Amino acid sequence: MNKWVYSFGDGAAEGTAGMRNLLGGKGANLAEMSNIGVPVPPGFTITTEVCTHFTKTGGTYPDELNDQLEAALEKIGRATGRAFGDMKKPLLVSVRSGARVSMPGMMDTVLNLGLNDETVGALAEDAGDERFAYDSYRRFIQMYGDVVMGLEHHDFEAILEGFKDEKNLDLDTDLSAADWQVIIERYKALVSDKLGRPFPQDPRDQLWGAIGAVFGSWMNARAITYRRLHQIPESWGTAVNVQGMVFGNMGDTSATGVAFTRNPSTGENKLYGEFLVNAQGEDVVAGIRTPQAITEEARMESSAPEKPSLETALPEAFKEFQAICTRLENHYREMQDVEFTIERGKLWMLQTRSGKRTAKAALKIAVDLVEEGLIQPEEAVNRVDPASLDQLLHPTIDPSAERNVFATGLPASPGAASGEVVFSSDEAERLAGQGKAVILVRVETSPEDIHGMHASQGILTTRGGMTSHAAVVARGMGKPCVSGAGAIRVDYQAGTFTAAGKTLKAGDVVTIDGANGQVLVGSVPMLKPELSGDFAQLMEWADKVRRMKVRTNAETPADARAAREFGAEGIGLCRTEHMFFDTDRIGAVREMIVADTEAGRRTALDKLLPMQRGDFIELFEIMAGLPVTIRLLDPPLHEFLPKTEEEIAEVAEAIGVSPTKLKRRLDMLTEFNPMLGHRGCRLAVSYPEIAEMQARAIFEAAVESAKRTGSPVRPEIMVPLVGLKAELDIVKERIDAVAKTVSEESGTDISYDVGTMVELPRACLTADKIAETAHFFSFGTNDLTQTTFGISRDDAASFLPTYQQQNIFEVDPFVSIDVEGVGALMKIGVERGRQTRPDIKLGICGEHGGDPASVKFCETVGLDYVSCSPFRVPIARLAAAQAAVAAGKD
Ligand code: ADP
Ligand code: MG
Numbered sequence: 100m101n102k103w104v105y106s107f108g109d110g111a112a113e114g115t116a117g118m119r120n121l122l123g124g125k126g127a128n129l130a131e132m133s134n135i136g137v138p139v140p141p142g143f144t145i146t147t148e149v150c151t152h153f154t155k156t157g158g159t160y161p162d163e164l165n166d167q168l169e170a171a172l173e174k175i176g177r178a179t180g181r182a183f184g185d186m187k188k189p190l191l192v193s194v195r196s197g198a199r200v201s202m203p204g205m206m207d208t209v210l211n212l213g214l215n216d217e218t219v220g221a222l223a224e225d226a227g228d229e230r231f232a233y234d235s236y237r238r239f240i241q242m243y244g245d246v247v248m249g250l251e252h253h254d255f256e257a258i259l260e261g262f263k264d265e266k267n268l269d270l271d272t273d274l275s276a277a278d279w280q281v282i283i284e285r286y287k288a289l290v291s292d293k294l295g296r297p298f299p300q301d302p303r304d305q306l307w308g309a310i311g312a313v314f315g316s317w318m319n320a321r322a323i324t325y326r327r328l329h330q331i332p333e334s335w336g337t338a339v340n341v342q343g344m345v346f347g348n349m350g351d352t353s354a355t356g357v358a359f360t361r362n363p364s365t366g367e368n369k370l371y372g373e374f375l376v377n378a379q380g381e382d383v384v385a386g387i388r389t390p391q392a393i394t395e396e397a398r399m400e401s402s403a404p405e406k407p408s409l410e411t412a413l414p415e416a417f418k419e420f421q422a423i424c425t426r427l428e429n430h431y432r433e434m435q436d437v438e439f440t441i442e443r444g445k446l447w448m449l450q451t452r453s454g455k456r457t458a459k460a461a462l463k464i465a466v467d468l469v470e471e472g473l474i475q476p477e478e479a480v481n482r483v484d485p486a487s488l489d490q491l492l493h494p495t496i497d498p499s500a501e502r503n504v505f506a507t508g509l510p511a512s513p514g515a516a517s518g519e520v521v522f523s524s525d526e527a528e529r530l531a532g533q534g535k536a537v538i539l540v541r542v543e544t545s546p547e548d549i550h551g552m553h554a555s556q557g558i559l560t561t562r563g564g565m566t567s568h569a570a571v572v573a574r575g576m577g578k579p580c581v582s583g584a585g586a587i588r589v590d591y592q593a594g595t596f597t598a599a600g601k602t603l604k605a606g607d608v609v610t611i612d613g614a615n616g617q618v619l620v621g622s623v624p625m626l627k628p629e630l631s632g633d634f635a636q637l638m639e640w641a642d643k644v645r646r647m648k649v650r651t652n653a654e655t656p657a658d659a660r661a662a663r664e665f666g667a668e669g670i671g672l673c674r675t676e677h678m679f680f681d682t683d684r685i686g687a688v689r690e691m692i693v694a695d696t697e698a699g700r701r702t703a704l705d706k707l708l709p710m711q712r713g714d715f716i717e718l719f720e721i722m723a724g725l726p727v728t729i730r731l732l733d734p735p736l737h738e739f740l741p742k743t744e745e746e747i748a749e750v751a752e753a754i755g756v757s758p759t760k761l762k763r764r765l766d767m768l769t770e771f772n773p774m775l776g777h778r779g780c781r782l783a784v785s786y787p788e789i790a791e792m793q794a795r796a797i798f799e800a801a802v803e804s805a806k807r808t809g810s811p812v813r814p815e816i817m818v819p820l821v822g823l824k825a826e827l828d829i830v831k832e833r834i835d836a837v838a839k840t841v842s843e844e845s846g847t848d849i850s851y852d853v854g855t856m857v858e859l860p861r862a863c864l865t866a867d868k869i870a871e872t873a874h875f876f877s878f879g880t881n882d883l884t885q886t887t888f889g890i891s892r893d894d895a896a897s898f899l900p901t902y903q904q905q906n907i908f909e910v911d912p913f914v915s916i917d918v919e920g921v922g923a924l925m926k927i928g929v930e931r932g933r934q935t936r937p938d939i940k941l942g943i944c945g946e947h948g949g950d951p952a953s954v955k956f957c958e959t960v961g962l963d964y965v966s967c968s969p970f971r972v973p974i975a976r977l978a979a980a981q982a983a984v985a986a987g988k989d
């Protein structure tokens with residue numbers, strides 16, 4: 100025979116915390132609390148398997164269910180000395196839903212079930228309190244009418260409010276037993292009027308009605324939507340908990356409340372919660388009366404210090420509650436979120452689960468639990484969500500600060516910043532040069548704004564979503580960004596922007612909050628990120644367990660330094676084109692590109708060589724012997740070129756050609772699809788002198804910084820966008836030749852590696868051949884995702900949202916590696932690369948390198964390192980540690 104019903108309470112239970120899948124979270128924890136002797140009103144759980152049966156059969160129950168339920172009801176009766184439907188000592192129950200994970204959208208709880216016109220009298224007599232009995236009955240009709248019978252909550256509220264008006268009464272607690280009796284009659288009339296049938300009087304009808312409503316709610320529209328958004332399978336089902344009632348509304352020694360065993364926003368080890376005297380169920384959260392603080396300490400800091408705390412109001416119950424909270428924490432080894440009720444001085448626990456908390460609290464609690472000896476460091480590492488660290492690495496707005504909100508957009512990149520408003524990137528750079536803090540305000544940004552974004556404290560755009568250019572680049576730079584603030588109108592001409600009738604102008608100070616998308620008027624006090632203490636401790640533990648190294652993507656000295664502070668163990672990607680964009684170099688770069696002879700190009704390259712060498716020396720010195728991977732020039736050439744007539748005239752003059760000639764050359768360079776055009780190693784193949792100049796700059800810098808610092812530098816030169824071994828061979832030959840020359844010139848041995856960025860499907864598939872030449876692979880998963888899907892990220896904005904709405908992508912493949920497709924190619928690349936060269940160095944340098952799910956995937960395929968933007972380094976360190984722990988368990 101199948102077991103469909105599991106009893107709990109009275110110091111024992113048939114279930115345990117481990118049976119979450121069968122009993123749901125609430126049921127499993129009620130069982131667990133019973134097992135460890137915490138006072139829990141007796142009850143039983145109807146399993147999630149019954150839900151599955153119910154859903155599949157269109158609303159029927161397994162045959163044995165009725166008998167098992169009756170037996171379990173009797174068990175509650177024996178424990179409480181009552182019986183369900185009994186006219187003298189009626190048993191009342193609550194009916195509560197509870198899936199494997201907590202899930203809004205499901206049926207709400209029904210309390211006081213079992214009351215009817217007869218039993219209410221018995222309850223009154225038994226409790227010696229008429230008012231309490233009728234208060235409970237009216238609550239039951241209202242809840243059952245709303246939740247099970249589908250009537251409107253506000254229709255009941257209207258009756259109650261109307262009555263209070265008639266009688267000139269204010270609070271629910273002012274109503275007498277007789278008053279409630281009048282209301283009950285009106286409630287019942289409402290039910291009959293609306294539904295054409297009376298309110299059910301038979302307790303068993305009530306019970307089965309409520310059970311059916313819980314199981315039915317598993318398939319309601321709200322629940323289905325919630326499951327879809329959170330990827331919860333329909334097959335899980337929900338459990339139903341039926342539990343003997345305890346009453347917090349039995350007068351002044353009764354109460355109900357909720358609490359966290361530690362402060363969920365700071366993590367402080369202090370009980371944190373609220374309660375109400377003479378109240379029931381969710382009165383505390385419903386906001387009918389102002390709840391009271393649980394501890395004396397919290398009362399003094401609360402907004403209603405005149406109301407006594409539980410500690411003074413019901414000291415015995417408080418002491419027991421405090422002890423139980425400690426016991427639950429010790430048992431679960433985790434901060435708990437609990438519900439309790441006190442019935443005439445006697446404490447009952449009604450729920451426990453691990454408590455939701457802020458990133459800051461998560462960190463503190465994890466570290467404290469290790470120090471208290473409750474968990475091991477490795478477990479602490481597992482307890483903190485790596486992505487949440489983002490909140491801790493940036494300045495945040497002081498929570499007590501006043502906010503004058505000007506407009507709200509999307510929280511595109513975390514952190515907060517204040518500065519003067521500027522409307523162009525050039526202006527941003529100019530003012531930043533004078534030491535001013537600026538916020539760049541644009542309708543949207545493009546690659547031409549990189550220098551302005553770098554110069555700004557934060558970026559605000561009025562168009563574009565979470566994956567717009569501004570959002571992606573800002574996150575990479577670790578700068579706060581609010582994007583898509585659609586209510587703002589920008590007038591570049593006038594140098595103003597307007598929202599809700601209010602206008603600000605260039606030079607006015609604003610603050611943006613990348614945590615919630617707000618744009619605030621003026622400068623607002625901030626809190627600095629706290630990188631020592633708990634954070635440093637957790638990171639130290641993470642570093643001990645992780646296997647993969649974490650490097651950074653950086654080309655500026657500032658980024659490289661920041662990354663080292665965040666614990667980067669080298670540079671995994673230095674994008675040299677970013678060095679070419681520099682304002683004082685772009686002239687020489689353009690000269691090089693438009694030159695139509697090799698000699699012309701070499702003249703321009705000679706100007707760039709010392710600058711590049713200078714860049715690399717600085718990076719090598721900052722990295723002090725750690726590995727540095729430098730990628731040869733990659734982007735399509737047109738990105739460097741002048742666009743407007745004015746710019747063309749200017750450049751033509753600077754390089755000494757006629758504007759007409761320049762324009763002709765520009766036309767020749769125009770491409771239909773630059774992403775698949777003349778870029779990557781194709782540039783190095785057709786213009787090897789560019790690669791030679793870069794190689795020379797790298798080697799000379801390596802020699803020079805080794806001399807200066809005394810620690811040898813072994814550069815890793817990365818050739819981008821290789822699809823064929825022959826491409827890499829040609830470029831590597833040039834690099835080797837330069838190495839030899841520089842070695843002879845300097846009289847030093849130069850050791851270095853040449854490898855490739857794997858970003859084309861063909862490179863993955865022919866990795867065995869490419870590895871004959873390549874010393875390392877670094878998976879460039881941004882391009883690899885584009886080339887695998889055949890989607891250009893820059894053009895995807897028009898259809899990606901629709902794709903996401905229709906669930907075609909479970910996750911955005913540009914945010915988290917598409918394991919099935921892109922991941923499969925990576926796997927092939929890894930396997931075939933290692934076949935040829937077992938000690939080949941393998942890494943990833945796409946933005947995915949800072950995404951925890953992707954980092955986990957990288958661990959499973961055995962990469963040696965991940966590389967990500969500086970601000971994501973701690974996230975990657977923690978994610979890599981968690982991945983290593985998970986891999987160890989498999
Ligand atoms: P939710 O999942 O929405 O929190 P619950 O099932 O936990 O719903 O219950 C809602 C409220 O009713 C909670 O405050 C809970 O403590 C209270 N409650 C549930 N069952 C009982 C009971 N048997 N006796 C007294 N209060 C109860
Ligand atoms: Mg609720």
Ligand code: MG
Pocket residue numbers: 438450
């Ligand atoms: Mg609850």
